[in-house]
Amino acid sequence: MSTLRTNALEGMDAKNSITIVAGAGNITTTNVQEGLVKIWVDLDGTGTIAIDDSLNCASATDNNTGNYTVTYTNNMASATYSPTGGGSNRRVIIFESRATSNTNIYSQDHNDGTNEADADPACFHICGDLA
Amino acid sequence: MATLKTNTLTGTSIAGSIAVTGEGNSTTTNLQQGLAKHWVNYDSSDQAIGGSFNQSSLTDNAAGDYTSSYTSNLSGAEDKCISTNVWNTSDDASNINAGSTRGGANADQAGDTAQSTSSINWMSYFGSSADANAGNADFDGNYCMTHGDLA
Numbered sequence: 001m002s003t004l005r006t007n008a009l010e011g012m013d014a015k016n017s018i019t020i021v022a023g024a025g026n027i028t029t030t031n032v033q034e035g036l037v038k039i040w041v042d043l044d045g046t047g048t049i050a051i052d053d054s055l056n057c058a059s060a061t062d063n064n065t066g067n068y069t070v071t072y073t074n075n076m077a078s079a080t081y082s083p084t085g086g087g088s089n090r091r092v093i094i095f096e097s098r099a100t101s102n103t104n105i106y107s108q109d110h111n112d113g114t115n116e117a118d119a120d121p122a123c124f125h126i127c128g129d130l131a
Numbered sequence: 132m133a134t135l136k137t138n139t140l141t142g143t144s145i146a147g148s149i150a151v152t153g154e155g156n157s158t159t160t161n162l163q164q165g166l167a168k169h170w171v172n173y174d175s176s177d178q179a180i181g182g183s184f185n186q187s188s189l190t191d192n193a194a195g196d197y198t199s200s201y202t203s204n205l206s207g208a209e210d211k212c213i214s215t216n217v218w219n220t221s222d223d224a225s226n227i228n229a230g231s232t233r234g235g236a237n238a239d240q241a242g243d244t245a246q247s248t249s250s251i252n253w254m255s256y257f258g259s260s261a262d263a264n265a266g267n268a269d270f271d272g273n274y275c276m277t278h279g280d281l282a
Contacts, residue, residue, distance in 0.1 A: 001138055002139070003138070003139040004139065004140050004141070005142070005143045006149060007143045007149060008150040008151070008152075009149060009152070010151075010152045012132065016153060016154045016155065032151060032162070033151060033152070033153065033160075034154075035165075037165045038165065040212040042210060042279070044209075052207075052209045053209070054212075055160075055161065055165065074153070074160070077154060077155050084214045084216075086214040086240065088240035090242065090256070092237055092239070110237055110265050111264040112259070121209065121240065123214060125214055125276070130155050130157075130158050
């Protein structure tokens with residue numbers, strides 16, 4: 001048993017790339033940076049919008065019913081990152097727009113798909129490269 | 132190329148916090164916060180768990196209604212980020228589960244169950260239409276992932 005104590009990890013050859021053995025056969029490696037979710041948020045969109053918890057989120061704006069914009073603390077490298085969402089109580093999270101610094105999501109009522117409706121929680125994750 | 136061998140990583144200043152240099156070399160992200168704390172792939176049609184992480188048990192409450200219990204609890208009942216989805220293999224979107232007159236099948240957190248640090252109640256359901264709301268349904272693949280802080 002060994003424990004490495006450190007506050008920060010950097011790659012040796014490239015600061016932004018660390019590989020870790022992760023395969024079931026103890027051979028295959030994966031990339032630590034690429035595998036980490038860079039942004040996640042648990043929004044309460046009911047009433048006054050609130051970020052219950054998050055990673056790398058600076059603020060959330062309530063644009064309208066079921067329409068929220070979340071701004072990041074550290075930007076993504078490009079707007080082609082991969083977002084995935086999850087709502088609650090038959091709310092579906094739709095990504096309206098992606099930018100390097102923010103994203104605009106709609107929370108739609110699955111039982112009435114044409115209408116936006118507030119959700120608590122309204123969650124999403126973003127994978128991709130940081131700027 | 133350098134290889135570091137260790138079994139455990141711990142922050143020096145804060146045990147549960149290690150910064151990792153991001154892809155652009157200009158910012159860092161947090162290792163612990165970026166890791167999924169729970170995931171499961173559940174075939175509710177056959178009531179079989181395809182794979183999971185940090186899940187002590189999964190209770191199939193009813194059709195399309197599941198409770199995943201964590202092995203290691205989250206720190207806050209509401210302070211977690213859940214993503215869910217389904218794999219609809221039963222009909223290729225050609226009948227009641229989805230189709231042109233219905234929205235797609237989906238999954239989400241149960242709205243009538245209080246959030247908890249030790250478990251998550253989630254549901255999968257087929258699409259809705261103008262005259263029928265989405266009802267809970269079993270699918271061959273039901274996926275749930277949790278991010279947040281461990282206790």
